[in-house]
Amino acid sequence: MNTITLFSLSVALLLSAGNAAAATDPDFKRLDTNNDGLISWSEYAAKNPVSGRLNPRRIFDNVDTNRDGYIDTAEFAAMKQRRKH
């Protein structure tokens, strides 16, 4: 057994201990390019270039409800809920 195998095992354990449902949201994972569980503004901006009248910075700030500069899984889930209604 090598260190890489041990590392992936501990990551898998950490992931299953956390909020597995939100962490596996494919839309969230698509935006969280460095897989740290948070979507930073630079990650968001890379996938959402300015186009037309939509300002991605305003959308990002809207989703980042606690204004810490990152979209976490709970904020992302809340945003998806709002879009459904």
Ligand SMILES: [Ca+2]
């Ligand atoms: Ca990230």
Ligand SMILES: [Ca+2]
């Ligand atoms: Ca936030």
